[in-house]
Amino acid sequence: MHKAALFVFVLAFLSLISCTGEPYGIVSHRDRDGRADQWLYKGENEYKILIDTNSDGRPDVVKTYRKGALADVEYDRNFDGTVDLVRQYIDGILTREIHDDDFDGKTECIKEFRRGRVAIVERDPEERGYIDVVEYYDDAGNLSRREVRVR
Numbered sequence: 001m002h003k004a005a006l007f008v009f010v011l012a013f014l015s016l017i018s019c020t021g022e023p024y025g026i027v028s029h030r031d032r033d034g035r036a037d038q039w040l041y042k043g044e045n046e047y048k049i050l051i052d053t054n055s056d057g058r059p060d061v062v063k064t065y066r067k068g069a070l071a072d073v074e075y076d077r078n079f080d081g082t083v084d085l086v087r088q089y090i091d092g093i094l095t096r097e098i099h100d101d102d103f104d105g106k107t108e109c110i111k112e113f114r115r116g117r118v119a120i121v122e123r124d125p126e127e128r129g130y131i132d133v134v135e136y137y138d139d140a141g142n143l144s145r146r147e148v149r150v151r
């Protein structure tokens with residue numbers, strides 16, 4: 001349930017950046033050659049700042065603000081139009097990262113943070129949509145426990 005919600009969240013972003021037209025909202029900045037490289041998208045209870053970091057005309061970093069505070073940042077690190085890293089924040093503090101580090105569109109790792117440090121890592125190495133391995137880390141960053149879930 002929890003994990004399903006995360007996948008829905010990522011898909012919602014994809015539908016946003018696949019829009020066409022002046023596609024990504026209001027242009028809020030242009031780089032020196034006059035092309036847009038930053039857009040502002042206003043929703044009902046949130047706004048998004050979309051940034052094109054590699055100047056290909058498409059946003060690859062999307063920052064979402066809710067109630068004026070940074071809530072999450074989505075990254076397309078290989079510039080293929082698909083989100084491959086999501087960082088979620090509460091009161092501006094990083095709480096969770098959702099990783100697709102092999103860029104196949106499927107999540108294989110979720111990291112939970114406590115006071116800015118990794119506390120729990122959930123792994124789905126075979127990308128079947130189930131968490132197979134849960135790792136717990138202590139305050140010094142050392143692995144303290146590793147659970148393998150058998151299905």
Ligand SMILES: [Ca+2]
Nearest residue numbers: 052056058060
């Ligand atoms: Ca781009």
Ligand SMILES: [Ca+2]
Nearest residue numbers: 100102104106
């Ligand atoms: Ca993946």
